[in-house]
Amino acid sequence: xxxxxxxxxxxxxxxxxxxxxxxxxxxxxxxxxxxxxxxxxxxxxxxxxxxxxxxxxxxxxxxxxxxxxxxxxxxxxxxxxxxxxxxxxxxxxxxxxxxxxxxxxxxxxxxxxxxxxxxxxxxxxxxxxxxxxxxxxxxxxxxxxxxxxxxxxxxxxxxxxxxxxxxxxxxxxxxxxxxxxxxxxxxxxxxxxxxxxxxxxxxxxxxxxxxxxxxxxxxxxxxxxxxxxxxxxxxxxxxxxxxxxxxxxxxxxxxxxxxxxxxxxxx
Amino acid sequence: xxxxxxxxxxxxxxxxxxxxxxxxxxxxxxxxxxxxxxxxxxxxxxxxxxxxxxxxxxxxxxxxxxxxxxxxxxxxxxxxxxxxxxxxxxxxxxxxxxxxxxxxxxxxxxxxxxxxxxxxxxxxxxxxxxxxxxxxxxxxxxxxxxxxxxxxxxxxxxxxxxxxxxxxxxxxxxxxxxxxxxxxxxxxxxxxxxxxxxxxxxxxxxxxxxxxxxxxxxxxxxxxxxxxxxxxxxxxxxxxxxxxxxxxxxxxxxxxxxxxxxxxxxxxxxxxxxxxxxxxxxxxxxxxxxxxxxxxxxxxxxxxxxx
Numbered sequence: 406x407x408x409x410x411x412x413x414x415x416x417x418x419x420x421x422x423x424x425x426x427x428x429x430x431x432x433x434x435x436x437x438x439x440x441x442x443x444x445x446x447x448x449x450x451x452x453x454x455x456x457x458x459x460x461x462x463x464x465x466x467x468x469x470x471x472x473x474x475x476x477x478x479x480x481x482x483x484x485x486x487x488x489x490x491x492x493x494x495x496x497x498x499x500x501x502x503x504x505x506x507x508x509x510x511x512x513x514x515x516x517x518x519x520x521x522x523x524x525x526x527x528x529x530x531x532x533x534x535x536x537x538x539x540x541x542x543x544x545x546x547x548x549x550x551x552x553x554x555x556x557x558x559x560x561x562x563x564x565x566x567x568x569x570x571x572x573x574x575x576x577x578x579x580x581x582x583x584x585x586x587x588x589x590x591x592x593x594x595x596x597x598x599x600x601x602x603x604x605x606x607x608x609x610x611x612x613x614x615x616x617x618x619x620x621x622x623x624x625x626x627x628x629x630x631x632x633x634x635x636x637x638x639x640x641x642x643x644x645x646x647x648x649x650x651x652x653x654x655x656x657x658x659x660x661x662x663x664x665x666x667x668x669x670x671x672x
Numbered sequence: 673x674x675x676x677x678x679x680x681x682x683x684x685x686x687x688x689x690x691x692x693x694x695x696x697x698x699x700x701x702x703x704x705x706x707x708x709x710x711x712x713x714x715x716x717x718x719x720x721x722x723x724x725x726x727x728x729x730x731x732x733x734x735x736x737x738x739x740x741x742x743x744x745x746x747x748x749x750x751x752x753x754x755x756x757x758x759x760x761x762x763x764x765x766x767x768x769x770x771x772x773x774x775x776x777x778x779x780x781x782x783x784x785x786x787x788x789x790x791x792x793x794x795x796x797x798x799x800x801x802x803x804x805x806x807x808x809x810x811x812x813x814x815x816x817x818x819x820x821x822x823x824x825x826x827x828x829x830x831x832x833x834x835x836x837x838x839x840x841x842x843x844x845x846x847x848x849x850x851x852x853x854x855x856x857x858x859x860x861x862x863x864x865x866x867x868x869x870x871x872x873x874x875x876x877x878x879x880x881x882x883x884x885x886x887x888x889x890x891x892x893x894x895x896x897x898x899x900x901x902x903x904x905x906x907x908x909x910x911x912x913x914x915x916x917x918x919x920x921x922x923x924x925x926x927x928x929x930x931x932x933x934x935x936x937x938x939x940x941x942x943x944x945x946x947x948x949x950x951x952x953x954x955x956x957x958x959x960x961x962x963x964x965x966x967x968x969x970x971x972x973x974x975x976x977x978x979x
Binding site for chain 2: 443444466467468469478479480481482483484487488489493494495496497500501504505528533534535536537538539540541542543544545546547548551552573574575576577580589592593594595
C-alpha cells in the first residue's frame with residue numbers, strides 16, 4: 406500500500422506489528438495499574454496511556470511506579486522511567502508490595518513458547534541440561550504470572566512459538582485447564598486470575614471457560630488459514646469472530662512520530 | 673567523628689578484596705553497573721568465581737568470555753533491549769555446557785539477598801508454584817505455611833563473599849548515597865562479607881549527613897571506596913550520564929564471534945592499565961553525547977535542626 410495514495414476511504418498503510426501494538430493498547434481500556442515489559446508491551450502501554458487509558462499507571466519492574474517516560478525506553482531500566490515518576494524504589498519493595506501485594510491490574514508478558522492454556526516458556530528450547538537455545542529465563546515473569554490480577558500476552562504467532570507442548574514452564578497460565586488452575590488459585594490465595602488476552606500479529610485471543618485461548622478477532626489482512634498454519638494445535642475460533650478495526654491515523658501518528666520514531670518495534 | 677579513609681585505587685581494592693573462587697555480586701539493575709570493577713577483575717586474572725547478579729548483563733558476558741567464572745547465579749540472562757548474551761550462550765548451549773547455571777526469578781534473587789542480609793535461613797515467596805523452576809533448581813523448595821493457609825516457596829540466603837556497587841557519591845568512610853533505580857544494591861551489600869563501593873564523586877561527610885534518607889549503604893559495612901568517574905559506562909548513572917545504548921547494540925555482533933570478543937577484551941581491558949585510560953580511549957565526543965539533555969534537580973527538603 407502506498408501512503409501517498411491515501412485519501413478518504415482508502416485505508417492507511419500499516420505494518421502487522423503496528424496492528425498488533427494498537428490491538429494490545431485498545432485492550433487496556435478501563436485498566437488502571439499496568440506492569441510494563443520491554444519491547445512491544447512498552448510501546449503498547451505507552452500508546453494506551455495516550456489514547457484509551459489516560460489514567461493508566463505504568464509500573465516498571467526495575468522499581469518505578471507511575472512512570473512518565475519522555476522517550477521510548479530501550480531497556481527496562483532506562484533513566485527516563487525514573488525522571489518525573491511518582492515513586493522510585495528498591496526491587497524488593499516493587500515485587501513484594503506492589504506485585505505480590507496485589508496492586509497490579511495487568512501484567513504484560515512476552516514468550517518464546519506459549520501453549521493453548523497460556524502457560525509460558527522463556528527459559529530454554531530443548532532439554533534444560535543441554536539446550537538448543539538458552540533463553541533469558543524468568544526475570545520477573547514467573548511472579549508476574551502468579552500475582553498480577555490478569556495477564557496480557559503480546560507476541561508474534563509462529564509454529565515455533567504457539568506449540569502443543571512447551572519445553573519448559575517458566576510462568577504458569579491456566580495449567581492443564583481452568584478447573585485445576587482456578588482451584589489452585591483459590592486454595593493458595595493467589596490474587597492473580599491468570600491470562601486473559603493474547604494479542605498476536607494475526608488476531609486477538611481471549612480465554613474461554615475451559616481456560617483455553619479462543620480467537621475472537623482477526624486482524625485485517627489476516628486469514629484463518631494463516632492462523633491455523635502458525636499454531637501447533639486446533640485453535641478454538643469464536644462463532645462471532647470479529648475483524649479488528651484498523652489502526653486509526655491518530656494511533657499510527659503517535660507510534661510513528663512519538664513512541665517509536667525509529668520503527669524499532671513497529672516495523 | 674573521623675576514621676581512617678577507605679579510599680583506594682580500583683587496582684588495590686580488587687587485589688586486596690576479591691580472591692579466586694569467591695562468590696562475587698556486581699549488582700545494579702541496568703543502572704549503576706560497575707563495569708570498571710569487572711574489567712579490573714579480568715585484568716588481575718581472577719579464576720573460578722561464582723558470579724551472582726539478577727541480570728548478568730554485558731559485564732558478566734565479558735567476564736565469562738575472559739575466563740574468570742565457573743558459575744552464574746541469576747534471574748534474567750540477556751543483553752537488555754538488544755537480545756542474548758552470546759559469550760555465555762556459547763558455553764551453556766549444546767552438548768556439554770562448561771558454565772554452571774543456578775537460576776531464579778527476579779523476586780527470588782532479591783529474596784535471596786534479603787535473607788542473606790537479614791540472617792534468615794530462607795525467604796518465602798508466592799512465586800514458582802506449578803512451574804519447572806524448582807525442578808531444575810532444587811534449592812527452590814516448597815514449604816507449608818505454619819498457619820495452615822497454603823504453600824509458599826522458599827529460597828536460601830545468598831551471602832556473596834564480595835558485593836561491588838557503583839553509586840553517585842560516598843564519603844571517605846564509605847557512607848554511600850544513590851538515587852534513581854536502586855535495584856537490590858542495599859540487600860546485596862548487607863548480605864556480603866566484604867563490600868566495595870565505586871563512586872562518581874567523593875564528597876564531604878557533611879553532605880551525606882545533610883540528606884540521611886538518601887544513604888543506601890553505610891560505611892559500617894564498606895571495605896573500600898573507589899573513585900571512578902564514568903566507571904559504570906556503558907550502563908548509566910542517573911543525573912550524570914545516560915546508558916550508552918550504542919555500546920549494548922555493538923556488543924551483539926562482537927560477542928557472537930569468539931575471536932572478535934577476545935580482540936575486544938585485548939583492546940579495551942587487557943591493553944589498558946586503568947579506567948582512566950578506558951575513558952580517554954572512549955573519547956570526549958562519545959562521552960559528551962551521554963550527558964542528560966537537561967538537568968532535573970529535585971526540590972530540597974528541610975530536615976530541621978533540633979538541639
